[in-house]
Amino acid sequence: MAYTKRTGMTEEELREHKRALQQKSYRKRQEAAGKAPRKTYATEADRKAAAAAAQRRYYNYKKHDEEWRDNLNACYRERYREKAGPAKPRLTEEERRARQKAYRESYVRPEPTPAQRAKWSERARARWAEYYANETQEQREARLAAKAFYRETEVQPKVREIVAHIKYDFAKATTETMRQDVADEWADTGLTCWLTAKAMWYRGVSDLMERYGYETWETPA
Structure with missing residues (x-):
């Protein structure tokens, strides 16, 4: 050729x-003359064969994706078992409560001894006496204004929020045992958070705490 x-x-x-x-x-x-080109239609057999082929491709892809996902999840589960080790025994309700109580007691700051309190009070009194002796009238006015502003904008809203939270927890408890647990929890929190301790002075919260055995909250002078 x-x-x-x-x-x-x-x-x-x-x-x-x-x-x-x-x-x-x-x-x-x-096309320029406005005449549509002649259309050629596939036969019914060809159309069904093409639809069946497309369906087979779709299900093959879907099956492959599901298989890949199952294999990946199996790998994740196996790696989790290797890292986590043997399964831990489930705690009973008594063991869980004892564990929570031990945890709360572990981070509570121990009460200072009388000697430490006296030493800190003596240092604080000496430091404040020196500051007040050298304080001018402008410094005193500025200090009192800043103290009042801090109380109104930072302390009081937070204390009111804690009061609402305490009342909400008591209202959500449905049994006397649950209410006693709520009282114990907030009493522990009040030992480490001075804002919560101030919230205990409010009349509604003080009445609730006295009802469940905490009568040591005194209204400040």
Whole structure:
């Protein structure tokens, strides 16, 4: 078969190429004249075969994705078992309460001894006496204004929020045992948080705490 050097094609390839160009030009002229090209419809058998093939591809992809996901989850579970070690025994309710009580007692600051209190009070009194002796009238006014502003904008809103929280916990408890637990928990918190201790001075909270055995909350002077 002859070889055409100008195009690098054989005679048959060049003939097919020219025929494709003619068909393309014909379609363009038809579209420009407003004539829709002739449509060729697939047979019913071809359409069903194409739909079945597409469905098979979809289910194969879906099956592959599910298999990949299951394998990944299995790897995660196996790695978790290796890192976590053997399963820990479940605690009973009594053991859990004892563990929580021990944890609360572990981070509560121990009460200072009388000697430590006296030493701290003596140091504080000496320090404040020196400050008050050298304080001017402008410094005193500025200090009292800052103290009042801090109480109104920082302390009082937070204390009222804690009061609302305590009352909400008591209202949410449905049994006397649960209310006693709430009282014990807030009493422990009041030992370490001075804001909670101030919240205990409020009348509603003080009455609730006295009802469940905590009568040591005194109203400040």
